[in-house]
Amino acid sequence: MDSLTGPIEGADHREVGGASVDIVRVGNGRVKRTVYPPGFRWSINMSPNVDTxxxxxxxxxxxxxxxxxxxxxxxCTFEYAAPQAVAIEPGHDAWVVxxxxxxxxxFDSEEGTARRFGLPAEHAH
Ligand SMILES: [Zn+2]
Known part of the structure; x- marks a missing residue:
């Protein structure tokens, strides 16, 4: 089994827009693992599930x-290649390369993630 993608004990598991999402509550935040398949694009695969x-x-x-x-x-654009730390501000599209x-x-706190980590509420200069 691949320890990076295998089942996580105690996680809330969901399949959303072709992505596999596992969430574990930790204190007042969450640890979340998402596996995005090749070809995944937020604006195509996820946007229909939300209203933005x-x-x-x-x-x-x-x-x-x-x-x-x-x-x-x-x-403005961004690109990340593993292994790399990631900080993406609200207001973006993203896709798998x-x-x-x-x-x-x-690591998130749902709606409060940007505030908690000191990121802007929406990408701006
Ligand atoms: Zn910008």
Whole structure:
């Protein structure tokens, strides 16, 4: 078994838009592992499940496998390749690069993630 993607004891497991999401509550926050398949794109696969065109969550964590890239509404872009720490501000699209799945391990507090980690409420300059 692959310890990076195998079942997590005690996790709340969900399949959302083709991504596999496992969430474990820790104190007043959450540890979250998401496995994104090759070809995954937030604006195509996730946007239909929410009512925003861009992802309005902050993402703080560690990309343990694969490559991801993304863009903010103003055209700024980002790209991460594992192993790499990740900090993405609210207000972005993002997608998997290449033919390998991406495994992102995040620390969040749901709607309060940006505030907790000192990120802006939405990407800006
Ligand atoms: Zn920008």
């Amino acid at each position: 065109a861009l992802c309005m969550h902050a993402h703080v964590g560690f990309l343990a496998r694969g490559r991801i890239a993304g863009a903010y509404a103003d055209g 290449g033919d390998e799945e991406a495994v992102l391990i995040q």
